[in-house]
Amino acid sequence: MLQVESLRKSYGERRILQDIRFSLNPGEIFGLAGENGAGKSTLLNILATLLTPDAGHVSLNGLDYADHQKQVRSHIGFVPQELAIWDELSVEENMRFFEKLSWKKQSRDVLRGLCQGMQLDKWKEKAGSLSGGQKRKLNLAISLIHEPDLLLLDEPTVGIDMRSKKEITAYLKELAASRKTMILYTSHDMDEIRELCSQVICIGKDPFYRDMLKAAGKPIQVF
Amino acid sequence: MKPLLQNRLLFLKKQAFSLLFWLVFPLLATCAVMQLAETAQEETKIPVGLAVEESSDLARTFTERLSSYALIDVRIMPAEQALRQLEQHQLDSVFVIPAGFEAEILSGSRHHLITGYRSDRSFAYAPVKEMVLSHVQKIAGRYKAAVTVEQLSEHLGQEQTWPAKEVIATADTIEKEQHLLSSHFSYAGNQPASKEGILLNPWGIWAIFALLSAFFLFDWVVKEKRMPAFSRLNFMKIKPKAYLLGNGLIYVGITLVFDACSVIMLSNLYETAANVRLALTLFLYRLAISLIAFLAALAMHKLPAYYGAGAFLALCFGLFGGAATIGASWFDYLNPVRPVMDKEPSIWLPAVLVGVVIIWFFRKESSDASS
Numbered sequence: 009m010l011q012v013e014s015l016r017k018s019y020g021e022r023r024i025l026q027d028i029r030f031s032l033n034p035g036e037i038f039g040l041a042g043e044n045g046a047g048k049s050t051l052l053n054i055l056a057t058l059l060t061p062d063a064g065h066v067s068l069n070g071l072d073y074a075d076h077q078k079q080v081r082s083h084i085g086f087v088p089q090e091l092a093i094w095d096e097l098s099v100e101e102n103m104r105f106f107e108k109l110s111w112k113k114q115s116r117d118v119l120r121g122l123c124q125g126m127q128l129d130k131w132k133e134k135a136g137s138l139s140g141g142q143k144r145k146l147n148l149a150i151s152l153i154h155e156p157d158l159l160l161l162d163e164p165t166v167g168i169d170m171r172s173k174k175e176i177t178a179y180l181k182e183l184a185a186s187r188k189t190m191i192l193y194t195s196h197d198m199d200e201i202r203e204l205c206s207q208v209i210c211i212g213k214d215p216f217y218r219d220m221l222k223a224a225g226k227p228i229q230v231f
Numbered sequence: 232m233k234p235l236l237q238n239r240l241l242f243l244k245k246q247a248f249s250l251l252f253w254l255v256f257p258l259l260a261t262c263a264v265m266q267l268a269e270t271a272q273e274e275t276k277i278p279v280g281l282a283v284e285e286s287s288d289l290a291r292t293f294t295e296r297l298s299s300y301a302l303i304d305v306r307i308m309p310a311e312q313a314l315r316q317l318e319q320h321q322l323d324s325v326f327v328i329p330a331g332f333e334a335e336i337l338s339g340s341r342h343h344l345i346t347g348y349r350s351d352r353s354f355a356y357a358p359v360k361e362m363v364l365s366h367v368q369k370i371a372g373r374y375k376a377a378v379t380v381e382q383l384s385e386h387l388g389q390e391q392t393w394p395a396k397e398v399i400a401t402a403d404t405i406e407k408e409q410h411l412l413s414s415h416f417s418y419a420g421n422q423p424a425s426k427e428g429i430l431l432n433p434w435g436i437w438a439i440f441a442l443l444s445a446f447f448l449f450d451w452v453v454k455e456k457r458m459p460a461f462s463r464l465n466f467m468k469i470k471p472k473a474y475l476l477g478n479g480l481i482y483v484g485i486t487l488v489f490d491a492c493s494v495i496m497l498s499n500l501y502e503t504a505a506n507v508r509l510a511l512t513l514f515l516y517r518l519a520i521s522l523i524a525f526l527a528a529l530a531m532h533k534l535p536a537y538y539g540a541g542a543f544l545a546l547c548f549g550l551f552g553g554a555a556t557i558g559a560s561w562f563d564y565l566n567p568v569r570p571v572m573d574k575e576p577s578i579w580l581p582a583v584l585v586g587v588v589i590i591w592f593f594r595k596e597s598s599d600a601s602s
Contacts, residue, residue: 058465081466090459094242101241108234109467109474150463 015064039205046212085156095136141172276304280313287333446541452528522584
């Protein structure tokens with residue numbers, strides 16, 4: 009379970025996050041919405057242990073972020089918005105590369121199964137020559153090698169075709185249901201959030217997103 | 232280390248040509264520069280005509296010694312031909328060893344033993360003449376001393392006689408064995424020409440090219456640390472710093488294998504002794520330049536600036552006390568190339584750099600992203 013309590017973060021005089029509190033249970037998918045600059049990436053980076061908050065507490069499966077950073081990281085899968093893959097290596101080599109550095113050893117079949125699960129079949133093809141959607145799938149598959157309990161995704165479907173979007177969201181739903189993975193998902197695509205997330209955390213001052221989500225009948229938490 | 236090695240091999244397979252090029256670059260570039268230097272030196276020798284009008288041992292010894300100097304191209308020919316070529320400015324100067332040269336010296340004469348000729352375009356006549364004179368004086372002095380010893384021996388009626396030729400032969404042997412006397416011809420105080428006629432130190436040249444190639448070999452640090460894929464290492468068992476350091480050690484290992492080949496090849500080519508001392512010197516040098524390149528790559532974010540820094544350092548070490556010059560300045564102490572040229576192992580620079588790397592490795596980052 010991910011527990012976030014009274015989280016605050018400022019950059020100089022500018023207050024970005026104020027009193028953020030929520031909890032995410034195993035198998036739940038939460039959306040994170042808000043205008044650009046609202047603090048979505050800051051919150052995601054704090055939850056990924058890449059930033060420390062000014063105040064508040066975060067814990068994952070009972071492990072406090074402040075005291076057990078190394079252990080916490082071994083349970084997190086982070087999918088950055090940029091494509092964090094090696095273009096000159098093939099899909100297989102990318103998967104093998106990160107598996108060797110990972111917390112958990114996985115067989116070649118498991119690695120291949122991860123890719124096939126999201127319809128990424130070009131196992132021997134160079135990552136640089138894949139389509140945008142296939143690259144996004146590889147970006148996600150690498151983050152799942154060590155079977156994380158918490159998956160943080162920063163706009164994982166930005167700029168890709170509808171079919172790849174559907175395949176990725178279907179895979180994430182299946183992942184949450186079968187492995188009870190906790191998923192926190194940021195996106196500007198409200199259709200995607202409505203379809204995928206059980207609850208949405210809205211941050212920022214712009215009422216556009218919260219009004220849209222309220223109208224769609226989604227449970228939201230506003231900060 | 233095994234996972235890092237396996238992962239590095241994935242990249243090295245894709246960059247095999249570039250890797251191989253930079254690994255053999257110091258050796259090939261050194262051979263090329265040395266070859267160029269030797270060719271240039273051959274073409275810039277001072278043409279000196281030598282006319283030998285007697286065939287004594289003394290005249291032959293003198294001719295051989297004069298011919299052995301790297302910067303002089305001694306052309307033996309009859310006096311008339313030599314003087315004609317001097318008039319045509321094909322020769323810089325001409326020296327004639329007249330008939331009776333040995334007899335004159337053995338009789339103790341030290342005047343007008345050799346005749347020298349110059350033209351109005353003889354730019355090197357003065358230093359060549361000085362060198363010839365000093366040799367003639369040396370030989371004449373030795374012969375006169377030997378004759379005196381022989382005469383004294385006879386005069387005093389000693390049982391054991393001291394023939395002049397035997398004294399001279401013994402003196403020559405002692406000189407050769409113990410290097411009692413030596414003279415060199417050089418331009419404006421430059422490094423004296425060695426017996427092989429090479430003005431440049433092959434290890435100094437190799438060291439400079441090795442430094443340059445180290446910067447190109449370690450450019451992966453600059454390239455990889457700015458890639459989004461690198462940020463994933465924050466969530467891996469092997470952390471970014473351990474990844475960089477481990478891969479750095481792999482590169483040092485690979486370069487050491489090629490350094491060993493360079494030692495064998497350069498030692499054979501340039502007749503220098505390949506021993507444990509040289510191996511230790513090169514190992515410490517390799518460690519130092521690898522760490523310099525590694526730390527520079529960590530500090531820099533743009534490849535042109537990084538390559539520029541490498542070229543600048545190589546130029547500095549080359550120009551100030553490097554391969555082409557001999558300097559006694561304080562810079563020699565700091566210059567990592569100097570111990571390689573002198574084949575004297577130097578531990579202080581690698582030790583300091585290892586210390587810096589240890590501090591970097593254990594220092595907590597201001598942002599806890601990569602801690």
